[in-house]
Amino acid sequence: MSTVDSELLSNAGAPRGSAKAEPRGHRIRIGDPIFRGLATGSGIFLAVAMVGLGVVLVVDSWPAISGLGTHVLTTVAWSPTTHEYGALAALAGTFLSTLVAMVIAVPLALVIALLLVELVHPKVSRVVGTIIEMLASIPSIVFGMVGLFVIVPFMQDHFVPWILGTPLGSLPGIKPGTQFAGGGVSVFTAGVVLAFMILPFITAVSRDVMKMVPQVTKEAGYGMGSTTWEVMRKISLRYANSGIVGAVFIGLGRALGETMAVAFLIGSVYTAIPHSIFDPGTSIASLIALNFSEATDKLTVSALIELGLILFVITILFQIAAQAWLRRVQRATGGRA
Amino acid sequence: MSAVAPLPEQAPLRHRSVASRKAADLVVKVLSWIGALFGMSVMALVLYEVVIRGIKAWNWAFFTQPTPQDFMSTSGGMANAIVGTLIITAGAALIAIPIGFLAGVYLAEYGRNGRTATGIRMVANVVMGVPSIIVGVFAFAILVKPLQHYSGFAGSVALAFLMLPVMARTTEDILNLVPNELRESGLAMGAPRWRVTLRVVCKAARGGLITGATLAVVRVAGETAPLLFTALSSPYWITGLFGPGGYFGGPVSNLTKTIFDFAGQPYPHLQALAWGGALFIIVFVLGLNILVRLLFQRGKEW
Numbered sequence: 001m002s003t004v005d006s007e008l009l010s011n012a013g014a015p016r017g018s019a020k021a022e023p024r025g026h027r028i029r030i031g032d033p034i035f036r037g038l039a040t041g042s043g044i045f046l047a048v049a050m051v052g053l054g055v056v057l058v059v060d061s062w063p064a065i066s067g068l069g070t071h072v073l074t075t076v077a078w079s080p081t082t083h084e085y086g087a088l089a090a091l092a093g094t095f096l097s098t099l100v101a102m103v104i105a106v107p108l109a110l111v112i113a114l115l116l117v118e119l120v121h122p123k124v125s126r127v128v129g130t131i132i133e134m135l136a137s138i139p140s141i142v143f144g145m146v147g148l149f150v151i152v153p154f155m156q157d158h159f160v161p162w163i164l165g166t167p168l169g170s171l172p173g174i175k176p177g178t179q180f181a182g183g184g185v186s187v188f189t190a191g192v193v194l195a196f197m198i199l200p201f202i203t204a205v206s207r208d209v210m211k212m213v214p215q216v217t218k219e220a221g222y223g224m225g226s227t228t229w230e231v232m233r234k235i236s237l238r239y240a241n242s243g244i245v246g247a248v249f250i251g252l253g254r255a256l257g258e259t260m261a262v263a264f265l266i267g268s269v270y271t272a273i274p275h276s277i278f279d280p281g282t283s284i285a286s287l288i289a290l291n292f293s294e295a296t297d298k299l300t301v302s303a304l305i306e307l308g309l310i311l312f313v314i315t316i317l318f319q320i321a322a323q324a325w326l327r328r329v330q331r332a333t334g335g336r337a
Numbered sequence: 338m339s340a341v342a343p344l345p346e347q348a349p350l351r352h353r354s355v356a357s358r359k360a361a362d363l364v365v366k367v368l369s370w371i372g373a374l375f376g377m378s379v380m381a382l383v384l385y386e387v388v389i390r391g392i393k394a395w396n397w398a399f400f401t402q403p404t405p406q407d408f409m410s411t412s413g414g415m416a417n418a419i420v421g422t423l424i425i426t427a428g429a430a431l432i433a434i435p436i437g438f439l440a441g442v443y444l445a446e447y448g449r450n451g452r453t454a455t456g457i458r459m460v461a462n463v464v465m466g467v468p469s470i471i472v473g474v475f476a477f478a479i480l481v482k483p484l485q486h487y488s489g490f491a492g493s494v495a496l497a498f499l500m501l502p503v504m505a506r507t508t509e510d511i512l513n514l515v516p517n518e519l520r521e522s523g524l525a526m527g528a529p530r531w532r533v534t535l536r537v538v539c540k541a542a543r544g545g546l547i548t549g550a551t552l553a554v555v556r557v558a559g560e561t562a563p564l565l566f567t568a569l570s571s572p573y574w575i576t577g578l579f580g581p582g583g584y585f586g587g588p589v590s591n592l593t594k595t596i597f598d599f600a601g602q603p604y605p606h607l608q609a610l611a612w613g614g615a616l617f618i619i620v621f622v623l624g625l626n627i628l629v630r631l632l633f634q635r636g637k638e639w
Contacts, residue, residue: 035531039447042439046501047457050464053475053498060478111365111372119369131377137626138383139559141593142615145600146386149608196379203376227362250466257468259562260597285470285562292474292566308474312467319466323459 054312061306063298072306077271078287080295085303087310092273093187093266093281094311098255100191100277101198106248108195109202114232116203117210129207136200144264147193152265155192156184160278177275185267188277193261198251205250209243209329210236242329249322257315259285284311384619391616394609404595404610406572411606415614417574421489421590424575425568426558428493428584433500434550440501441508446534458509461502472498473563481567489575489589492568496557503556507549511542544633551629559618561593570594592618 058065064072068085075086112132116125160183168174176183183189213236221231237244267280268290274281284307295301398414405413440457448454476495481487515538523533539546557563564570569588576582592614599611 029529031531032529035534036447039439039443040453042436043443043448043454043457043505045436046440046505047460049498049501050460053464053467053472056475056478057471060482108372108376111369112376114365115369115373119366128373128377131380132373134623134626135376135380135383137555137559137622138380139561139593139618139622141559141561141596141600142383142387142619145596145611145615146383148600149390150382150386199376199379227358229362229365230358232365253466257466257470259468259470264600285468288470288474289562289565292477293569305474305478308471312471315466315468315471316463319463322466323462 057309064302064306094283097191101194104195113206140260144261152184179279183278190266202251205247209240246326253318390612394613417590418595422592429496432497437504440505444509445512470562487569487588489584495563511545
């Protein structure tokens with residue numbers, strides 16, 4: 001977004017009729033501290049509100065944390081009727097669907113970024129890049145619907161039967177477990193749709209870091225007689241390596257917390273850890289989304305908020321790691337990242 | 338001291354024929370194109386499905402009737418949900434744009450590289466990655482639980498929370514692009530700092546600021562998760578500000594939550610309404626997105 005904005009900005013040009021120095025001295029002297037105070041206050045409000053979010057989550061999940069102890073983190077099933085408030089099945093589903101998404105999205109994003117930076121005319125690159133970026137503005141719920149009505153039937157009728165028929169189908173992790181429900185609604189389907197959702201983010205960051213590779217370095221490679229792929233693999237990717245890792249982290253963080261699309265597609269099986277990527281399961285975010293309004297007693301609500309807290313901590317850790325990593329890269333490349 | 342640093346030990350060069358190197362190159366180029374075409378066709382597939390299925394639901398009733406109360410009945414539209422979404426989103430914008438803008442001004446003009454500003458910036462960056470469902474839980478905890486009722490306002494607060502860091506960081510980025518000479522000349526004219534900031538710096542950056550704010554609004558307009566247990570949904574029209582049917586007093590119908598409720602129902606009529614709603618959101622979000630880019634990109638050379 002910021003690259004677009006910087007282009008947009010350049011049309012702003014010089015201001016006309018800018019501030020006249022008015023002789024109303026006292027008003028001026030009051031204006032400055034007031035405005036400064038408002039701005040500073042807003043900045044601090046922002047930080048306090050964000051920290052407040054974490055505090056509120058802890059306070060509101062306290063009944064569950066103190067009442068259930070480590071129960072939540074050591075129990076598999078989520079089943080309030082039998083007094084089980086476990087997060088493990090949901091955690092497993094969250095990480096498995098994210099893993100599927102990353103395995104699909106990262107290579108795809110890299111080859112697309114390669115195309116955008118190295119292979120096509122900048123005009124073509126801009127059009128293709130914009131179309132891929134547009135994926136980022138499709139709301140999650142729409143991905144969920146398209147997934148449910150188009151991709152689920154495709155998976156159930158074509159892809160899953162086909163892949164299970166190949167020798168791959170008997171591998172652990174692919175071979176259907178006891179929860180198997182045809183493979184339409186499954187961790188895999190959720191992961192595939194997640195991959196499309198995070199693709200634009202990973203592509204955009206990868207493209208930007210690949211663009212930072214100095215032209216001279218690449219030209220030196222071409223001068224030695226390298227092919228495009230050799231320059232890409234031995235120069236661009238090496239150079240942009242750490243930036244791409246940052247991009248992967250950003251995609252990872254998004255996939256972990258994605259709610260609506262996953263809620264539609266993952267299958268809402270709350271009681272078991274999926275044995276196979278084609279088994280249905282649940283994720284923390286979708287479990288909260290689907291169960292929150294039905295939770296009536298205080299303990300269940302509090303346990304759901306504790307699940308939220310767990311997800312919050314996980315995504316924050318990934319975010320901090322990504323930020324720290326990208327800052328390191330920024331320093332190493334002289335602030336051009 | 339004539340020692341030349343010894344060359345780092347290198348793996349012996351593997352000889353590859355030109356043909357095989359060129360073949361590898363071609364394979365990668367083809368893969369890149371396949372990848373890009375695949376990515377674009379996903380976008381095309383989503384648009385195609387939503388347009389084809391959604392347009393069938395777009396009729397007079399869709400834009401004039403409220404959502405059906407009785408799932409069996411085949412009448413009803415999405416009008417109350419559309420109005421509700423607009424109100425909730427506008428409420429979020431009213432909260433987040435001024436605060437986010439001022440926070441961005443602080444970061445760019447006052448805080449700069451100070452410790453406070455760096456801290457705020459870091460917090461904002463981290464929070465931009467917080468899942469929207471968590472923000473929904475937060476708004477539930479501070480507004481719905483203590484007040485004992487759902488409200489459109491709680492939904493606005495949740496959305497505003499998502500907008501705030503985005504708004505602040507884009508404002509900062511855009512203001513940072515304004516050359517310092519402009520600030521200096523303004524100050525040299527004897528204008529106070531705040532007037533220079535608002536009348537010179539922000540005026541110079543207004544195209545970017547408007548774009549940034551619009552994109553921030555567009556980004557939250559299609560959110561569902563923060564509204565699930567804040568604004569909830571309702572089959573009725575919003576009745577005003579207060580009272581059980583009002584913005585502050587009770588559940589407010591909105592597009593995304595209604596789509597979520599209807600899409601999972603086995604009734605074709607409700608599914609059709611959900612697709613119509615999805616099309617409306619896509620048109621709204623992509624339309625504004627493209628519009629604002631076109632509007633403010635046109636005079637780029639100027």
